[in-house]
Amino acid sequence: MSPLRLTVTARSLVFGGHAIARRLGKTGVPDRSVAETWECSDVEGAGSVVADGPLAGVPLRQVVADHPEALMGAGWSGPYFPVLTKFIDAAGTLPVHLHADDETARRLERQPHGKTEAWHILDAAPGATALCGVKEGVTADRLRAALEAQDFDAVLRRLPVRAGETLYVPGGTPHSFGPDTLVYEIEQTSDIQQHAMRWNMEDGSPVGDAEFGANLDMLMRQVDLETRPDFTPGLGIAVDDGVERVFLCAGPYFALERWRAGTAEPLRHSFATAQILSNAGAPVRVRTGTWSGELGRAETLLLPAVCEEVEITGPADVLFGYLPDLDRDVRRPLLDAGHPPRIIATLGAGAPARKRARPVPCDRP
Known part of the structure; x- marks a missing residue:
């Protein structure tokens, strides 16, 4: 299998703007306000399709079904691609909302899993903030009353937002960000939300009042009053002269790294599971095996596990998102670099060191 260029879903929501095209330089974006581009998606109804090459026209879900180990790595099986990535332009403020965690999604949403996510801040205006998590000591009754009054700052934590930092947001955590914030988001393959x-x-x-009340009823059944994640600058490890590798977040559902190369020397990355490669900088040349191609501004390639290694000509600024084996892909390299276990755990909001999570089979992610 060669790298896969995928179709992109653009969503025009009220908080969107034009930053994905004008600031990131992404081409092919509709000439209107765009809030999100779904770069790699296997969500029902908004799934990516292979855009060119031998598998052109094949939905990502079919690629998963036909080539599970070649795409995802040895021993993997599952009915859909487990990781979703997006560029998000919060020109305005996102609605305050939450996504169910795994247990709640199965119990209340009839879904196989919830939606934990992480935001990597690509750009933010001075003074930008985000709401994330319920303030300590706030009861369920007080939270409900404040949400009814739309008094979010009375009960939700407001955090400063800075470019380059990342926030891991467990399912059940109420949140919002914007305005003037540009984000790369990685998450479980799901679109459930309250x-x-x-x-x-x-x-x-x-x-309307009836719908609003029903929405709050369901949100209150799903909210976690105890999760209070914080932004982190990530953890770096030495690679080559002029090459920087930073682990931005890592948990059982996904991991995200940012690699920068400041010279013309190539950036080389070896891997054993599928990599969602998104370009956060200028166009670069990508090579793996006998395949070679250009990756433009804010474009994405899906690198199958069978590729095993990728070489990117510098200067480069790219993101790698993937479903990790936490011990092999995250803990071991960070421990070898001298980072203590308690600090490594903060990349996933204190997520324990576990092997790669197996998504529960379902026809409706």
Whole structure:
């Protein structure tokens, strides 16, 4: 299998703008306000399709079914691709919302798993902030009353947002970010969510009292009052002269790294599981095996596990997202670099060191 260029889904939501095209330089984006581009997706109804090459026209889900180990790595099996990535332009403020965790999704949403996510801040205006997590000591009754009054700062933590930092957001955590914030998001393959707003994020139309009350009822059944994640600058390890590798976040559902090369010497990365390679900088030349191609600004390639190694000509600024074996792919290299276990754990909001999570089979992620 060669690297896969995938189709992209662009979503025009009320908080979007034009930064994905104008600031990141992504081409092919509709000439209108765009809030999100789904770069690698196997969500039902918004799944990526291979755009060129021998598998052109094949949905990502079919690639998973036909080539599970070649794509994902030895011993892997599952009905869909388990990681979703997006560029998000929060020109305005996102609605306050949450995504269920695994147990709650199975119990209340009839879904196989929830949606833990992480935000890597690509750019943010001075003074930008995010809401994430319930303030310590806030009870369920107090939270409900504040959400009804739309008084979010009374009960939710407001965090400063800075470019280059990353926040791992466990399922069940109420959150929002923006305005003037540009994000690369990685998450479980899911689109379940519960909102706390009196307006619809699709078009800004008002939400009626009955619907708003029902939304809050479900949100309160899913909220976790105890999760209070914080931004982290990530953990770096030495690679080559002029090459920087930073682990931005890592947990049982996904990991994200940012690699920068400041010279014309190639950046080389070996891997054993599929890599979602997204370009955060200028166009670069990518080579793996006999395949070679250009990766433009804000473009994405899916590198199958069978490729095993990729070489990217510098200067480069790229992101690698993947489903990790935490011991092999994250803990071991960071421990070898001298990072203590308690610090490594903060990359996943204190997530324990576990082997790669196996998604529960389901036809409706």
